Amino acid sequence: xxxxxxxxxxxxxxxxxxxxxxxxxxxxxxxxxxxxxxxxxxxxxxxxxxxxxxxxxxxxxxxxxxxxxxxxxxxxxxxxxxxxxxxxxxxxxxxxxxxxxxxxxxxxxxxxxxxxxxxxxxxxxxxxxxxxxxxxxxxxxxxxxxxxxxxxxxxxxxxxxxxxxxxxxxxxxxxxxxxxxxxxxxxxxxxxxxxxxxxxxxxxxxxxxxxxxxxxxxxxxxxxxxxxxxxxxxxxxxxxxxxxxxxxxxxxxxxxxxxxxxxxxxxxxxxxxxxxxxxxxxxxxxxxxxxxxxxxxxxxxxxxxxxxxxxxxxxxxxx
Amino acid sequence: xxxxxxxxxxxxxxxxxxxxxxxxxxxxxxxxxxxxxxxxxxxxxxxxxxxxxxxxxxxxxxxxxxxxxxxxxxxxxxxxxxxxxxxxxxxxxxxxxxxxxxxxxxxxxxxxxxxxxxxxxxxxxxxxxxxxxxxxxxxxxxxxxxxxxxxxxxxxxxxxxxxxxxxxxxxxxxxxxxxxxxxxxxxxxxxxxxxxxxxxxxxxxxxxxxxxxxxxxxxxxxxxxxxxxxxxxxxxxxxxxxxxxxxxxxxxxxxxxxxxxxxxxxxxxxxxxxxxxxxxxxxxxxxxxxxxxxxxxxxxxxxxxxxxxxxxxxxxxxx
Numbered sequence: 001x002x003x004x005x006x007x008x009x010x011x012x013x014x015x016x017x018x019x020x021x022x023x024x025x026x027x028x029x030x031x032x033x034x035x036x037x038x039x040x041x042x043x044x045x046x047x048x049x050x051x052x053x054x055x056x057x058x059x060x061x062x063x064x065x066x067x068x069x070x071x072x073x074x075x076x077x078x079x080x081x082x083x084x085x086x087x088x089x090x091x092x093x094x095x096x097x098x099x100x101x102x103x104x105x106x107x108x109x110x111x112x113x114x115x116x117x118x119x120x121x122x123x124x125x126x127x128x129x130x131x132x133x134x135x136x137x138x139x140x141x142x143x144x145x146x147x148x149x150x151x152x153x154x155x156x157x158x159x160x161x162x163x164x165x166x167x168x169x170x171x172x173x174x175x176x177x178x179x180x181x182x183x184x185x186x187x188x189x190x191x192x193x194x195x196x197x198x199x200x201x202x203x204x205x206x207x208x209x210x211x212x213x214x215x216x217x218x219x220x221x222x223x224x225x226x227x228x229x230x231x232x233x234x235x236x237x238x239x240x241x242x243x244x245x246x247x248x249x250x251x252x253x254x255x256x257x258x259x260x261x262x263x264x265x266x267x268x269x270x271x272x273x274x275x276x277x278x279x280x281x282x283x284x285x286x287x288x289x290x291x292x293x294x295x296x297x298x299x300x301x302x303x304x305x306x307x308x309x310x311x312x313x314x315x316x317x318x319x
Numbered sequence: 320x321x322x323x324x325x326x327x328x329x330x331x332x333x334x335x336x337x338x339x340x341x342x343x344x345x346x347x348x349x350x351x352x353x354x355x356x357x358x359x360x361x362x363x364x365x366x367x368x369x370x371x372x373x374x375x376x377x378x379x380x381x382x383x384x385x386x387x388x389x390x391x392x393x394x395x396x397x398x399x400x401x402x403x404x405x406x407x408x409x410x411x412x413x414x415x416x417x418x419x420x421x422x423x424x425x426x427x428x429x430x431x432x433x434x435x436x437x438x439x440x441x442x443x444x445x446x447x448x449x450x451x452x453x454x455x456x457x458x459x460x461x462x463x464x465x466x467x468x469x470x471x472x473x474x475x476x477x478x479x480x481x482x483x484x485x486x487x488x489x490x491x492x493x494x495x496x497x498x499x500x501x502x503x504x505x506x507x508x509x510x511x512x513x514x515x516x517x518x519x520x521x522x523x524x525x526x527x528x529x530x531x532x533x534x535x536x537x538x539x540x541x542x543x544x545x546x547x548x549x550x551x552x553x554x555x556x557x558x559x560x561x562x563x564x565x566x567x568x569x570x571x572x573x574x575x576x577x578x579x580x581x582x583x584x585x586x587x588x589x590x591x592x593x594x595x596x597x598x599x600x601x602x603x604x605x606x607x608x609x610x611x612x613x614x615x616x617x618x619x620x621x622x623x624x625x626x627x628x629x630x631x632x633x634x635x636x637x638x
Contacts, residue, residue, distance in 0.1 A: 037551065039407035039535060040373040040464075042471045045364045054359040055416035055463050057453045088358035097374035099418070099461045134376045137456050142418045144374050144463035145359075152361045216358060232356065 021100075021107065021133050025114040032118045034095070034127040041129035043094050049148035052091035056082035060139040068180045071109040073195040075116025075141065081219065082143035083124045083199035084262040088217035089154070090208035091147030093201065095129035096121055098143055101136030109139075117141070124199055153204070157213040158233035158267035164289035165212075165272055167203055167264045167281075170222060171250030174258030190248060197262040203281050204264060210273075212266040221257040223310055225265055226289075226299045233267075236294030241303045241310065243288040253310040256301065267291055340419075340426065340452050344433040351437050353414070353446040360448035362413050368467035371410035375401035375464070379457040387499045390428040392514040394435025394460065400538065401462035402443050402518035403581040407536035408473070409527035410466035412520065414448035415440055417462055420455030428458075436460070443518055472523070476532040477552035477586035479612035484531075484591055486522055486583045487602050489541060490569030493577030509567055516581040522600050523583060529592075531585040540576040542629055544584055545608075545618045552586075555613030560622045560629065562607045572629040575620065586610055 026033055035041050045051050058064055058078035069077065079096065086093050098117060102110060121128050129146070172193035179186035186194070200217070207215065216229045222244065230237045241252040250258070277285040294300075301310050345352055354360050364370050377383055377397035388396065398415065405412050417436060421429060440447050448465070491512035498505035505513070519536070526534065535548045541563065549556045560571040569577070596604040613619075620629050 038473050038475075039404040040371040040410060040466070040471070042408070042468075043370040043372065045370055047366075051362040051364055051370060051413075051465070052359040053362065053414070053416060053463070053465055054449055055418045055451050055461070057418045057420060057451050057461065059420060059453050059455055062454050085358040089361070091359060094370075095372070097372060097463055099374045099376045099463075101376060101378060101459065130373055132374050132376050132461075134378050135381050136378055136459070140420065140455070140459070142374070142376070142451075142461040144372070144416055144418075146370070146372055146465075147359070149361075152359070154357050156357075 018133055021102070021110050024111050028111055028114040029118045029128050032121050032128055035129055036131070041095060041097070043129060043146060045148050049150050050152060052086055052089045052147045052149050052152055053144065054082065054085035055142060055144045056085060057140060057142040066139070069195055071112045072116040075113040076120045076196055078141040079117045079120035079143055080197045080199050081260065081262060082145045083120065083126065083201065084197070084217045084219070086145050086147040087199045087201045087204040088215055088264065089149055089152045090204045090215065091149040091152060093124050093126035093145060093147045095127045095146045096143055097129060098131040098141065100131065100133045101138070101140040102133065103137055103139060104135070106139050124201055151208065153208050153212060153215040155214055155216050155229045155232035158229060158235050158291045159213060159269065160235055160291055160293035162213055162267040162269050162291040163271065163287050164237060164239065164291060165266050165268060165285055166222065166245065166288050167200055167285055168283050169245045169247040170218070170261050170263060171255030171258045172247035173260045174254060175248065175250050187248065193247060197260065199262060200264045203283065206277060206280065207264065207266050211270060212268045214267045216265050218261040218263050218265060219259060221259045222265065223256050223299055223301060227297055229265060229267070230299055231297035234296035236292040236296070236298040236300070237289055238292060238300045238302060239289035241301050241308060243286060245284050245286045253308065256310040337452055340421070340429050343430050347430055347433040348437045348447050351440050351447055354448055355450070360414060360416070362448060362465060364467050368469050369471060371405055371408045371466045371468050371471055373401065373404035373464050374461060375404060376459060376461040378459045385458070388514055390431045391435040394432040395439045395515055397460040398436045398439035398462055399516045399518050400579065400581060401464045402439065402445065402520065403516070403536045403538070405464050405466040406518045406520045406523040407534055407583065408468055408471045409523045409534060410468040410471060412443050412445035412464060412466045414446045414465045415462055416448060417450040417460065419450065419452045420457070420459040421452065422456055422458060423454070425458050443520055470527065472527050472531060472534040474533055474535050474548045474551035477548060477554050477610045478532060478588065479554055479610055481532055481586040481588050481610040482590065482606050483556060483558065483608040483610060484585050484587060484604055485541065485564065485607050486519055486604055488564045488566040489580050489582060490574030490577045491566035492579045493573060494567065494569050506567065512566060516579065518581060519583045522602065525596060525599065526583065526585050530589060531587045533586045535584050537580040537582050537584060538578060540578045541584065542575050542618055542620060546616055548584065548586070549618055550616035553615035555611040555615070555617040555619070556608055557611060557619045557621060558608035560620050560627060562605060564603050564605045572627065575629040
């Protein structure tokens with residue numbers, strides 16, 4: 001355990017149990033927390049860059065279960081998934097703000113949760129610049145991410161004729177959840193992908209530098225995200241399921257609807273050098289389809305030339 | 320009801336009940352929502368300005384009750400209180416990100432809640448630039464606020480000899496809550512201050528331009544906030560309770576511990592022109608005490624020269 005540094009942020013905190021929780025978190029965040037303790041964090045955006053910001057909530061029982069993941073993993077995962085939205089815009093992370101709702105019976109978990117948040121922030125080269133702690137019936141983490149990009153890549157730039165690429169291998173998250181739901185222990189590699197997703201920040205920089213036309217990250221499943229991208233761009237997209245790169249022995253149709261992957265989906269007017277991408281990141285970059293000029297938002301999935309329906313994506317409000 | 324504009328943000332949204340909620344909110348936010356629908360919002364910080372960011376959560380049963388406030392007021396209040404943190408740094412608001420946790424039985428309240436959030440954003444001249452919606456057992460709003468300031472005013476700049484000023488009149492929020500807790504209807508003026516707090520954004524610009532040395536907003540009560548400011552500045556502060564400006568017939572000692580006021584507390588090395596401030600904002604600016612060189616963080620309250628204890632501030636984690 002790192003002792004809290006005697007910085008202005010901590011001296012600024014007053015008495016009370018709320019501040020005890022904040023102090024415990026700051027003690028774990030030595031070196032990663034910066035400027036905490038005033039009404040607002042102060043950050044500088046590099047000249048020529050634009051601010052990119054997003055917010056993401058993870059709620060116990062909706063997005064995670066404490067019997068499936070350690071609290072360290074819950075902290076890591078919630079933070080990494082929020083940072084993935086910066087990657088999806090080709091933004092570099094500057095700082096995160098963490099709003100933590102914590103039930104009375106989980107107060108003792110705050111340090112381990114903080115360690116997970118801190119580790120994900122460190123892994124992304126990102127500071128923790130502020131937060132708020134409140135009581136709540138369920139553990140919930142809301143992470144606001146702040147980043148900068150000289151040329152943010154949006155969902156709306158795909159054009160007919162573009163190729164469709166995806167990073168990494170899909171399906172591990174859904175396979176891990178399915179195993180946990182059956183009361184089984186998922187294979188270690190699949191569980192690790194689920195517990196410690198990687199925001200593809202450096203990969204997004206490479207893709208933006210190589211002229212991709214649109215980008216989105218996979219939180220709701222490949223097919224759902226392609227629909228969002230196709231709708232925003234006013235194009236149709238066809239994906240060949242047999243081209244979808246899968247984790248382990250996951251079926252391509254299952255991989256195509258696996259959520260919370262946090263891999264990147266991009267469209268590109270030019271062929272991308274997947275071999276070069278792999279040499280840099282040790283990660284596949286796979287051509288899985290084409291952008292067409294059909295009705296905006298329509299995604300067609302095929303298997304060996306035949307249309308197939310891999311199923312619907314994930315919706316938090318569905319019964 | 321304003322019909323949703325056919326903008327890129329809404330076209331970008333996919334199917335499902337989560338997106339129905341988002342669509343309903345965007346329909347109410349015509350003109351105030353900007354750039355919603357991509358993975359992140361893109362904003363520009365004016366040249367020479369720094370980014371100021373903060374996050375604030377309001378949870379049902381902790382920060383508000385649905386039998387005390389309308390959902391419109393809950394939306395307004397949660398947003399205004401978050402924006403108050405920008406005021407406290409002398410920052411001008413740029414945009415807010417709203418993370419909404421909504422129980423199934425409150426889905427129909429989303430439009431009115433959205434109206435309240437939208438009105439508070441409009442009143443502050445601030446766009447709604449992104450958000451997230453999730454299921455939850457309790458209604459909870461987490462608002463991340465993004466602003467900019469050329470010279471943010473911090474809590475840590477108070478120096479011995481400085482005067483201590485407060486804006487507005489204190490005590491309405493606590494008096495309204497006390498009446499509601501007794502099952503009574505608070506006087507309209509007190510209830511209005513509680514339901515529609517005003518982030519003192521323009522007032523903070525005036526104060527910063529007039530050289531204040533430290534600033535904080537009153538969310539936990541005047542005495543608690545003075546302790547935070549005194550601790551951050553490494554100074555002691557003495558407040559004369561009989562000088563504390565009160566709302567209605569609230570006692571000064573009660574006003575001094577009334578939370579969620581969202582008035583500003585500042586220290587100034589020079590006398591401030593309260594008459595000029597009042598002419599501009601129709602709001603009192605009152606000299607209530609002095610900064611001393613005693614032990615850092617100590618706040619002494621006096622009444623006609625005698626030390627008195629107005630009681631402790633509010634702590635979300637206290638039993």
